[in-house]
Amino acid sequence: MITKEDVEHIGWLARIDISEQETVEYMEKLNSVLGYFGQLDELQTEDVAPTYHVAEIYNVFRDDMVKDCLPQEVVLANTEHKQDGTFRVPKIG
Amino acid sequence: MAKWMSVAQVKERIKESSAEEVTAHYLENIGKSKINGYITVSEKALDQAKKIDSEGHNGILAGVPIAIKDNISVVGLPNSCGSRILEGYVPPFNAHVIEKLLAAGAVILGKTNMDEFAMGSSTETSYYGPTANPWDLERVPGGSSGGSAAVVAAGEAPLALGSDTGGSVRCPAAFCGVVGLKPTYGAVSRYGVVAYANSLEQIGPLANNVTDIAILMDVIAGYDRRDSTSIDSKTEYQKALVEDIKGLKIGIPKEFFGEGIHPDVEKAVWNAIHKYEDFGASLEEVSMPNIKYALASYYIIAMSEASSNLARFDGTRYGFRESGENWHAMVSKTRAEGFGTEVKRRILLGTYALSAGYHDKYYLKALKVRTLVKQDFDRALSKVDVLMAPTMPNPAFKIGEKIEDPLTLYLSDVNTCPINLAGVPSISVPCGFTEGLPIGLQIMGKPFDESAVLRAAYTFEQNTDYHTKRPQEVA
Numbered sequence: 001m002i003t004k005e006d007v008e009h010i011g012w013l014a015r016i017d018i019s020e021q022e023t024v025e026y027m028e029k030l031n032s033v034l035g036y037f038g039q040l041d042e043l044q045t046e047d048v049a050p051t052y053h054v055a056e057i058y059n060v061f062r063d064d065m066v067k068d069c070l071p072q073e074v075v076l077a078n079t080e081h082k083q084d085g086t087f088r089v090p091k092i093g
Numbered sequence: 094m095a096k097w098m099s100v101a102q103v104k105e106r107i108k109e110s111s112a113e114e115v116t117a118h119y120l121e122n123i124g125k126s127k128i129n130g131y132i133t134v135s136e137k138a139l140d141q142a143k144k145i146d147s148e149g150h151n152g153i154l155a156g157v158p159i160a161i162k163d164n165i166s167v168v169g170l171p172n173s174c175g176s177r178i179l180e181g182y183v184p185p186f187n188a189h190v191i192e193k194l195l196a197a198g199a200v201i202l203g204k205t206n207m208d209e210f211a212m213g214s215s216t217e218t219s220y221y222g223p224t225a226n227p228w229d230l231e232r233v234p235g236g237s238s239g240g241s242a243a244v245v246a247a248g249e250a251p252l253a254l255g256s257d258t259g260g261s262v263r264c265p266a267a268f269c270g271v272v273g274l275k276p277t278y279g280a281v282s283r284y285g286v287v288a289y290a291n292s293l294e295q296i297g298p299l300a301n302n303v304t305d306i307a308i309l310m311d312v313i314a315g316y317d318r319r320d321s322t323s324i325d326s327k328t329e330y331q332k333a334l335v336e337d338i339k340g341l342k343i344g345i346p347k348e349f350f351g352e353g354i355h356p357d358v359e360k361a362v363w364n365a366i367h368k369y370e371d372f373g374a375s376l377e378e379v380s381m382p383n384i385k386y387a388l389a390s391y392y393i394i395a396m397s398e399a400s401s402n403l404a405r406f407d408g409t410r411y412g413f414r415e416s417g418e419n420w421h422a423m424v425s426k427t428r429a430e431g432f433g434t435e436v437k438r439r440i441l442l443g444t445y446a447l448s449a450g451y452h453d454k455y456y457l458k459a460l461k462v463r464t465l466v467k468q469d470f471d472r473a474l475s476k477v478d479v480l481m482a483p484t485m486p487n488p489a490f491k492i493g494e495k496i497e498d499p500l501t502l503y504l505s506d507v508n509t510c511p512i513n514l515a516g517v518p519s520i521s522v523p524c525g526f527t528e529g530l531p532i533g534l535q536i537m538g539k540p541f542d543e544s545a546v547l548r549a550a551y552t553f554e555q556n557t558d559y560h561t562k563r564p565q566e567v568a
Contacts (some may be wrong), residue, residue: 050460
């Protein structure tokens with residue numbers, strides 16, 4: 001079962017601010033879903049290989065060629081937070 | 094001009110009048126809408142139609158209007174994914190399917206409403222408010238491509254594109270009484286669709302009839318180097334439109350008719366299946382014992398992939414941004430304010446399922462169960478040509494009825510999400526009504542055998558009139 005501390009920890013891992021009140025709400029709802037997920041424990045799967053995706057293709061390669069790409073100003077057009085051709089963000093720590 | 098038109102009828106009207114007039118007709122219908130199906134209506138649609146008129150009507154969809162789910166990138170139109178976090182974001186590139194549609198002459202009417210980041214079965218989690226079901230405005234249209242299905246059902250577009258991660262094309266198709274196809278995984282390029290759970294999702298068409306689904310598939314399917322899971326099956330979809338299913342072997346997986354299924358849904362689907370018998374198909378009960386574990390496996394995988402995919406929405410490069418004293422605070426506040434509750438729930442659960450100590454218990458376990466589910470499909474489809482079952486166990490529910498309890502809402506995907514785990518094609522076609530609400534028949538096929546699925550769907554449609562019924566609420 002997920003505890004309040006777990007919710008706070010995964011909130012930090014996922015970079016989502018969670019208020020004190022929300023922590024309790026999330027804990028209840030997440031535990032109800034995790035309880036449902038627990039039914040998978042009924043299945044013996046030691047000898048079963050995992051399926052990550054079903055397309056029967058592996059290692060798709062292409063030539064390392066320079067192709068057309070979006071101009072810098074177009075890429076920067078979706079934010080006001082920019083400076084000297086870069087995205088501007090607050091300092092990390 | 095008729096409110097509801099097939100592609101053939103639209104093309105006929107364009108020949109008689111113009112693409113401009115046809116587009117204006119749909120824009121007028123959208124203007125009078127009662128359903129909130131569109132998030133953005135394109136201001137360029139009329140100009141695009143005029144241009145097609147002036148250039149001569151080249152291309153198999155020349156002048157044919159289409160609505161696009163708001164998670165598929167169209168240059169110049171906002172792409173919100175139904176979320177606040179993408180507020181103001183306008184994609185600088187077209188999705189592969191949009192390039193194909195524009196090359197075929199289609200006119201983009203606008204972007205349709207959806208559950209936030211395609212996470213939901215009711216279109217209620219959109220930042221832009223819920224979409225109403227055209228058959229009963231107090232009910233949900235299904236989801237997550239609820240806007241796309243509802244605008245087709247309401248005569249606000251003859252065609253639409255949605256995306257289907259766990260049923261998001263087929264569920265709203267069933268609830269709105271239209272046709273919706275989830276193609277085989279890899280058949281349609283995902284380049285330009287905003288990823289929710291990459292290993293499960295496909296872009297899929299919605300229309301008022303099976304023929305139009307095939308026409309649209311012929312345009313959008315095919316190889317694209319920008320999607321590394323893209324496969325060229327060289328299927329000619331319209332060639333599958335043959336009214337003959339003599340000798341077709343139909344499998345009935347009893348696990349899809351489980352507890353909680355609405356009796357009228359069960360009856361309508363069995364009536365449809367018996368019709369196939371009359372047309373010369375044979376029936377066989379098949380057992381898929383791991384289907385009951387598909388829902389849990391699906392949700393663990395979808396949430397895990399979502400937690401990784403949605404990490405890119407951090408306020409840095411586009412969309413909504415909150416201020417914060419440092420980068421972590423800025424991102425954490427942006428995501429707290431920018432995402433809705435259900436999206437945050439799924440990111441948190443996915444993060445948990447992938448975190449140290451729980452990865453093997455949840456994520457790896459779910460991937461192994463996925464193998465068992467896929468083996469169930471392989472086994473069943475080695476004996477029969479197609480499988481048939483209800484698309485949804487119940488008709489459309491009331492807006493607000495299930496939104497408070499996530500698990501109840503998840504359970505409504507019980508018959509659609511196994512298909513995405515296995516990657517097989519599946520279509521939902523109208524097969525009846527209960528108390529004025531449409532019911533969907535789901536037809537599943539072998540990987541890249543959309544032809545069998547479409548042939549079965551087409552034959553049913555040619556011999557029934559469910560697809561011709563229109564919702565009086567919006568007539």
